[in-house]
Amino acid sequence: MTSIVWLASYPKSGSTWIRAFLTAYGGPPGSGPDLDRLIGGELVNSRALFDEVTGLNSADLSEAEIDRARPGYHLRVAAEIDPPCWVKVHNAFGINDRGQPIFPGGAGRGVVHIVRNPLDVAVSFAHHQCWEVDRIIDHMADPHAAMDRPRTGVTAMLPQRLDTWSGHAASWRAQTEMPVLQVRYEDMIADPHGQFDRILRFAGVAVDAAQLEHAIRHTGFSALQAREARSGFAEKALAGAPFFRRGIADGWRDSLLRAQALRIVASHRAMMARLGYLDAVLAFLDEGTTPA
Numbered sequence: 001m002t003s004i005v006w007l008a009s010y011p012k013s014g015s016t017w018i019r020a021f022l023t024a025y026g027g028p029p030g031s032g033p034d035l036d037r038l039i040g041g042e043l044v045n046s047r048a049l050f051d052e053v054t055g056l057n058s059a060d061l062s063e064a065e066i067d068r069a070r071p072g073y074h075l076r077v078a079a080e081i082d083p084p085c086w087v088k089v090h091n092a093f094g095i096n097d098r099g100q101p102i103f104p105g106g107a108g109r110g111v112v113h114i115v116r117n118p119l120d121v122a123v124s125f126a127h128h129q130c131w132e133v134d135r136i137i138d139h140m141a142d143p144h145a146a147m148d149r150p151r152t153g154v155t156a157m158l159p160q161r162l163d164t165w166s167g168h169a170a171s172w173r174a175q176t177e178m179p180v181l182q183v184r185y186e187d188m189i190a191d192p193h194g195q196f197d198r199i200l201r202f203a204g205v206a207v208d209a210a211q212l213e214h215a216i217r218h219t220g221f222s223a224l225q226a227r228e229a230r231s232g233f234a235e236k237a238l239a240g241a242p243f244f245r246r247g248i249a250d251g252w253r254d255s256l257l258r259a260q261a262l263r264i265v266a267s268h269r270a271m272m273a274r275l276g277y278l279d280a281v282l283a284f285l286d287e288g289t290t291p292a
Helices: 015-026 047-054 065-081 118-129 133-140 165-175 185-190 190-201 209-218 221-231 258-274 277-284
Strands: 004-009 085-089 108-115 180-184
Touching: 004 015, 004 065, 015 085, 015 108, 015 185, 015 209, 015 221, 047 065, 065 108, 108 165, 108 190, 118 133, 133 258, 165 180, 165 258, 180 185, 180 190, 185 190, 185 209, 190 209, 258 277
Parallel strands: 004 085, 004 108, 108 180
Antiparallel strands: none
């Protein structure tokens, strides 16, 4: 049986919350997750691991050359770990220049595809990156957008192609290599028991009702905020800026200007409609309640 369950999401869509839940679910009763030891990290995007497994020096390779090696690399990593192994990826699903899927079905038993209203993503991503919101809106509409792609030198992580917000979502929805479970951030807020139960069962994990309740109690947003305030969180981008900021749906309503919200809708209308976000956003904008 293939081992990896991919936690695939555009940045700031909820994968860290899921990882905190999974850590608490598999941990000892009565304790919450250690934020600096969350399971499901970006294992396969580690440059050091890629170099070790493939025997290549990724610093000497182009992105195209790295992508040619990635299918075999993912298969080898998956063959050496026990299922289910949760692995977060922000990469869009892609095909390399040899026509091979970068995330081959033989390496993954399934994909939990996490999506979030792009208006809320824009606000959260801007805060995380310490960028102006308009810059993030442009970034979310850029088909060449990527993470860990510096102009000079290399980072500890391999380059991760994002595509646009819409393109990212479309890539994981359209792939046929692996089964997909789509999870909306807003549904996790509204029904954490139901959504986390779905995620566990999709991965073939036996669901224990008491452990499910324990994990949800210890990974509610206020609990995660308190834990970060006490112990910190190494994965946050900026020192002093909290990672777990608000954890609500529709926070964009008091954070985006009307013109900014309309720019996001103009870029992503079709995918917003497919994912069930468009009508509520347009209804709110038609009320004229956002700042001009």
